[in-house]
Amino acid sequence: MKITIWGSRGSIPTTGPEIKKYGGNTSCTSVTAQGWQLLLDAGSGMRNANSLEMPMHKRLDILLTHLHMDHIQGLGFFKPLFDPEMEVHIWGPASSSQTLQSRLGIYLSPPLFPVYLRDLPCKLHLHEIDNSTFEIGPFQIKSYYVIHPGPTVGYRVIENSKSFTYIPDHEPALGIHGLATDPFWISGYDLAHDVDLLLHDAQYTVPEYAQKKGWGHSSMEDTLRFAARTGVKHLLLGHHDPGHSDKKLEEMLAELKLNNDYSFEFELAKEGMEINL
């Protein structure tokens, strides 16, 4: 299973020489194995995923964690959606009030976008999920709701006994006592438990998080605690704040390395990064 990061910036696409190393595109990660491809989220990084070799069987699956703009804005610029030969499956969290189709259609329709969702040339299939298990080709996938404003899920992808968990937007430490010590009270626990690789929200410093509680994101410190309590083997810190330069991110990471002695590996998610499991 090969994991490629196409975008790990949070909130809004960002550009400039000061963020060149870790990249400015918003959330998009591909997972490939045995000729099958999954795309996790459809942020602006999805445009770069156009360079992916399309599967021989002409099927592609896009798994959305939620429908905030920084996770769907790449859809309109992803070539397979405009290819009549392609069978595209979009999976996204169910809501209590509107269908996935109507919520996606808010973006993929004028005045925000010139092409309607229903007019996309590809063979489009929409799947509403909640706390679900399903299979796509060689991948076994679990989705669970996690703490983030609006319907939001995380994914655990298993292939050939290797596991990858993707929770780019998540605030498990929400509440006056922070992250629970009892795993049964930790949002996302089932997704991350003993996983080989976790890509997780780590947008803020501790002082920044104190000012932005309830916004749905995590401090790097809380994410490390989350990874430690769920038994993660390798952690990628992602959803970088648009205001954090490469230098700032590396200073934050250096401080974490200095002050923590976790047994698992942790590093910053970086645009273009490839990891084989």
Added chain:
Amino acid sequence: MTITIQQNCTMAAHEIEIILNRQLADCLSMPVFITDTAGNLIYYNEPAELILGKRFEETGEMPIAVWGTIFKPVDENRNPLSPEDLPLVKTIMHQKPYHKTFYIESLSGKIEKISVTSYPIMGRPSRFIGAVALFWDTNKE
């Protein structure tokens, strides 16, 4: 375009709707009890510990057969109330909110007037996950 909905699966950890209700309960000064769909007590906050005479850290979750016998609900004439008359039991049975003022016999044997509001936790997209009971101290009225 085709649209499908996937099947639910069970989790080891509590669902986030339950977790978020606990986080809210931790911030409140009134007693709050959270149960699963069968009525088993899965969390109670610090003010609720005073009523139960037990600490959540010590007891953890409590089966309905255990915690359901701690309270002795009675009416104004000290006649016992049946479980079906209690808001939380009704909420679990009917998945609707209820409110009732009645009396309970405290651990010391003293009769105290309380009001209880209960509501079901309905998760996305439309799942009954548990119930919450809030106790209001009517002595402060």
